[in-house]
Structure formats: C-alpha cells, structure tokens
Amino acid sequence: MILEAAVLNVIAGQEAAFEAAFQQASALIAATDGYNGHQLQRCLEKPSQYLLLVHWRSLEDHTQGFRGSARYLEWRALLHHFYQPFPTVEHYTLVMAQTPKP
Amino acid sequence: MILEAAVLNVIAGQEAAFEAAFQQASALIAATDGYNGHQLQRCLEKPSQYLLLVHWRSLEDHTQGFRGSARYLEWRALLHHFYQPFPTVEHYTLVMAQTPKP
Numbered sequence: 001m002i003l004e005a006a007v008l009n010v011i012a013g014q015e016a017a018f019e020a021a022f023q024q025a026s027a028l029i030a031a032t033d034g035y036n037g038h039q040l041q042r043c044l045e046k047p048s049q050y051l052l053l054v055h056w057r058s059l060e061d062h063t064q065g066f067r068g069s070a071r072y073l074e075w076r077a078l079l080h081h082f083y084q085p086f087p088t089v090e091h092y093t094l095v096m097a098q099t100p101k102p
Numbered sequence: 103m104i105l106e107a108a109v110l111n112v113i114a115g116q117e118a119a120f121e122a123a124f125q126q127a128s129a130l131i132a133a134t135d136g137y138n139g140h141q142l143q144r145c146l147e148k149p150s151q152y153l154l155l156v157h158w159r160s161l162e163d164h165t166q167g168f169r170g171s172a173r174y175l176e177w178r179a180l181l182h183h184f185y186q187p188f189p190t191v192e193h194y195t196l197v198m199a200q201t202p203k204p
C-alpha cells in the first residue's frame with residue numbers, strides 16, 4: 001500500500017472553484033485500478049493550501065495506471081490551472097500507525 | 103476533526119534510530135486527550151523524508167493539550183535532534199474523502 005501526498009497551493013481567491021472542480025475530478029482518480037481511497041484537506045494556517053492524500057495498491061497504479069490513462073488528461077484540464085506553484089507529488093510507505101485505545 | 107501534518111527531514115544515516123525513537127515517542131502523543139490516531143510514513147523518492155499525520159479532536163488538543171504537557175518535553179528530547187531542517191507543522195480540516203466502491 002502506497003500513500004501519494006501532494007501539497008497543493010491554489011491561486012488566492014480560487015479556492016471555492018478549485019474545491020468544486022476537485023469534487024468533479026475525484027471520479028476520474030477513483031475509477032483507476034489499484035485506487036484505494038483519497039481525501040482532500042485544507043490548511044488552517046494557509047487557507048489557499050491543500051493536502052491531497054491518495055491511497056494506491058502500488059506505485060505503478062498511480063504513475064503508470066492513472067497518469068497513463070485518458071482520465072489523467074481530464075484531471076489535468078480540470079485542476080492544474082489552479083496551482084501556483086505547480087505541486088511536487090511524493091509517495092510514501094507506512095512505517096507505523098496507531099489508533100486510540102477504546 | 104483536525105489533521106496535523108508535518109514533513110520530517112531526518113539527518114541521513116539516522117533513519118533507523120529515528121524510527122525506533124518514534125515508536126517509543128508514540129505512546130506520549132497517544133496519551134493525550136483528544137488524540138484520534140497517528141501514522142508515520144516514509145518517502146519513496148527521498149528516504150530520509152517522513153510524513154507524520156496525527157488526527158486530533160480539535161486544534162487546541164494539539165497546540166495546548168499536547169504541546170503544553172510534560173510528555174511534549176519527552177517527545178522533543180526523543181525526536182527533535184533527528185530533524186534537519188526543523189519541520190513546519192500545519193493543521194488541516196477535511197474538505198472531502200472518498201473510498202473505493204465495493
């Protein structure tokens with residue numbers, strides 16, 4: 001299991017339009033083989049900054065499966081014009097996780 | 103619900119020691135009122151880089167509850183010497199989340 005993480009800096013004033021476009025774009029990523037869920041989080045300290053987290057079965061499901069698909073062209077057209085600067089996308093593997101004791 | 107996120111850059115060569123110290127430090131954060139789980143992720147592209155994600159009931163549970171506690175002094179002593187540069191910690195609220203269709 002791989003976690004894709006990207007800090008997204010959206011052009012100030014375009015946050016609502018970005019969030020609406022992101023809702024629409026979500027179906028594109030969710031239709032990918034190996035997709036295991038995603039979330040969009042908005043920063044309290046910097047309200048034009050978002051954190052995108054996507055769970056993938058493997059790195060290649062993202063880098064080849066999704067990015068190599070026609071749906072990625074739609075994703076790009078919907079979202080990439082909101083970003084300034086263009087985000088760095090990184091991938092992570094879990095070291096440890098803990099949940100609260102019941 | 104608040105997500106605390108911090109990109110942690112660990113001094114190269116100290117990754118294993120950091121991970122062991124982090125396991126030990128986890129009990130300190132988990133004992134905090136309002137703690138709702140955390141995970142440590144390691145970057146594939148930059149193996150000295152980690153992503154810490156902590157779920158909190160509220161911002162203050164982290165900034166006042168945990169950081170104001172004696173356990174935070176232990177956390178700092180266990181972990182802060184591994185970081186170069188010192189990390190920026192940010193807080194996020196959920197915009198949207200989606201899981202795969204069954």
